[in-house]
Amino acid sequence: MYAKVIVDVPAKQTNRAFDYEIPAALRKWVEVGSRVGVPFGPRVLQGFVVELLEETQMDTKRVKPIQSVLDLVPPLTEELVGLGRWLSRMYLCHEVTALQAMLPAALKAKYERAISLGDESGEQSLLDLPDLQEIVAFVRAKGTVPMETLMERFENDGSLIKQLLSSGILMEAQMVKDRMTAKKALTVFPPADGRSLEEAVGMLPARANKQQDVLRYLIEHPHAIRLTELMEAVQVGAGTVKSLADRGWIELREVEVMRDPYAGRSFARTKPLPLTEEQSSVFGEIRSAVAERRHEVFLLHGVTGSGKTEVYLQSIQECLDQGREAIVLVPEISLTPQMVERFKGRFGDLVAVLHSRLSNGERYDEWRKITRKQVKVVIGARSAIFAPFTQIGLIIIDEEHESSYKQEESPKYHARDVSVERAKQHNAAVVLGSATPSLESIQKTMRTGNGEKPPYRLLTMKERVAGRPLPTVSIVDMREELKNGNRSMFSKSLYKAIEERLQKKEQTVLLLNRRGYATFVMCRTCGFVSTCPHCDISLTYHQSSRMLRCHYCGYAEREVKQCPNCSSEHIRHFGTGTQRVEEELGKLFPGIRVIRMDVDTTTEKGSHEKWLTMFRDKQADVLLGTQMVAKGLDFPDVTLVGVIAADTVLNLPDFRSAERTFQLLTQVAGRAGRHEKLGEVFVQTYTPEHYSVQCASRHDYMAFARHELDIRANLDYPPYHRLILITFSHEEVPLLVRSAEAFVTRLKELAQEQMNRPVDLFSNMEPSSESFSMDVLGPVASPISRIKDRYRFQCVVKYRGEAQASELVGRTAQWFEERSAKEKLQISVDVDPQFLM
Secondary structure (H helix, E strand, O other), X not given: OEEEEEEOOOOHHHOOOEEEEOOHHHOOOOOOOOEEEEEEOOEEEEEEEEEEEOOOOOOHHHOOEOOEEOXXXXXXXXXXHHHHHHHHHHHOOOHHHHHHHOOOHHHOEEEEEEEEXXXXXXXXXXXXXXXXXXXXXXXXXXXXXXXXXXXXXXXXXXXXXXXXXXXXXXXXXXXXXXXXXXOEEEEEEOOOOOOOHHHHHHHOOOOOXXXXXXXXXXXXXXXXXXXXXXXXXXXXXXXHHHHHHHHOOOEEEXXXXXXXXXXXXXXXXXXXXXXXXXXXXXXXXXXXXXXXXXXXXXXXXXXXOOOHHHHHHHXXXXXXXXXXXXXXXXXXXXXXXXHHHHHHHHHHHHEEEEOOOOOHHHHHHHHHHHHOXXXXXXXXXXHHHHOOOOOEEEXXXXXXXXXXXXXXXXXXXXXXXXXXXXXXXHOOEEEXXXXXXXXXXXXXXXXXXXXXXXXXXXXXXXXOHHHOOOOEEEEEEHHHHHHOOOOOOOOHHHHHHHHHHHHHOXXXXXXXXXXXXEOEEEEOOOOOEOEOOOOOOEOEEEOOOOEEEOOOOOOEEEOOOOOXXXXXXXXXXXXXXXXXXXXXXXXXXXXXXXXXXXXXXXXXXXXXXXXXXXXXXXXXXXXXXXXXXOOOOOOOOEEEEEEOOOHHHHOOOOOOHHHHHHHHHHHHHOOOOOOOOOOEEEEEEOOOOOHHHHHHHOOOHHHHHHHHHHHHHHHOOOOOOEEXXXXXXXXXXXXXXXXXXXXXXXXXXXXXXXXXXXXXXXXXXXXXXXXXXXXXXXXXXXXXXXXXXXEEEEEEEEEEOOOHHHHHHHHHXXXXXXXXXXXXXXXXXXXXOOOOX
């Protein structure tokens, strides 16, 4: 038997499967998806089995055997291995990179030096020495010993170990191990031979009262218990319990325990709620697809507060009733606590949670629950789409419009597209839910001119649950405020509204999508601005630490009191960040309780949950934050939402800026008046006439979508054309410019050849129903032209038709890497980019 193995070397030369022999002893364990240790050149590397073969096309004498299998059960299913191949082709990354992205960090390979026996026949004189005999006997007994273990055991015999290695009696090799192992805990068991604990109490001397207390506790609680729990319950030390084990009255054994991020938390069980007419209609459509095991993609456009989550929960129950599994994706860690509470409340221990704020050990154990089929529902951020389920019936993506579903490192996948691809393989339904769907998704629900069935099916919920009204939205023109002498960051109407909420003991959410205290620091005498020495970006001032920070590379320096350019002391902080708003609230409303949620206040594990729980328990009057407070949160006493500056996103040089502004304003407005109390929203802006602001104030998604789609169609932008962003970076500008221009020239040559070829030559591509066209824009300097001391240029490929453009860019990138391997020039390819900055 042979196996095709992708090795853990993300390079162009190794981006293919290599043949290895499967030794007879490993044949029962090696499957497609197994992780194996394989010799590769002088090293032993981790590899992934992607195919099993009866015979190999290679010379069998040159085929090396697999050395080890790293898992009893393969961590990747055969379907996930195929998905890795699709990711590699779709997003132009190495196949091993795609496979690695599907695993928790604990299963990333860790390479250790190991010692084993070599040729004992040589250098017999060495083996006559007693100290050397002891070392050799130790290695022989163990078979293979990690180098660290051997050095610890014989810490004073380093020179002797070197002698044995140089003589060939011992050999050094490389072992492949996981970065993490299962957690184990000492556990107390009743005696295995059935001896009576009551008898033991009588046999102990009277002075051994602590030991007697332990035995009496075990008589009352006759089951296995962790040593730490027993010590706490009886208030004794470990020595007391271990002495009982030495006498044989109890057993102490190491037992594997699962790390539970929600240990000690209880979730009140909930029952399905009665559905409104709209909810019932939507649920019926989803239930029908799930019951018929029919692959279908639904776009659920439901206004904020329309009860999308209850539809998700009941659809999942339908899926579980059929013995199938469900994946639920949420965009922000801040949404996860509330969603976890709802899903654990409904489905209990059948739910696993995967997101980046879990420790590596917790993620590893949650992931193992999935592989062991102990759970049926996974909820998490974008990487949860790779949960190793084998019977998927439903995939739900909440807030599907969110850009955080796009990975910014290789593989640069979009979880929405991956979910559709996975669902096809399982004949599963996909539900994309949002109050503000992305234009790419809404356009896929529209019939084309040729009358083909659209890829997505639109489901709508236009009313809030219980007929509650959407909040009233007032647009405040900050230009008028300035004319009337108000230089505060709060308009008069927003100030008055906050004051009223404080009097009524109601709560307020304030949004400013910019963290820090001031956007930049400038000398008013000479105009000097503090900038990052490593990036072409101004430093942001953080009041709490009195530091200037770069939000791109992390560089920080102390605040300046004197201008380093002209020595003037007229230093002023310009722009407004969340820290400054927090300070201003304290000045204007003495005693106000503010919770600030941004990247700076949510770095600690569990901080999102802590702040949101405090706010729900009414320990704060105002929740102030960046976009993480804008979506998914549901608090009954929030009756006011204020947007401090609606223009922060609107003025970015990105064709999606209007769409993101509309989405952000609509989502944050939806936090107000979700229960019995009416909601009110104030949007402060310097461009009140802009269509995205106007449509958001009327909660009119379709009007915005029609207007924006017209603009995109005229400019040949997504969703009518697709984009590929290629970014080049190097420490020297002249080399960077030459290389970028060479890449674009080569790409245009290949594109011209493609135009002149028959389509069937690209047999690995899906046939296209529309003609292929492609434009290459650039190269030009990136909007942020230097990051981390590397200059950046970019070009954009704009194309229509199927994935032929990806194939052309991939071929050009391969040609380019061969040509510029020695020049340390980096190239990044982003298919369907969310940001062009």
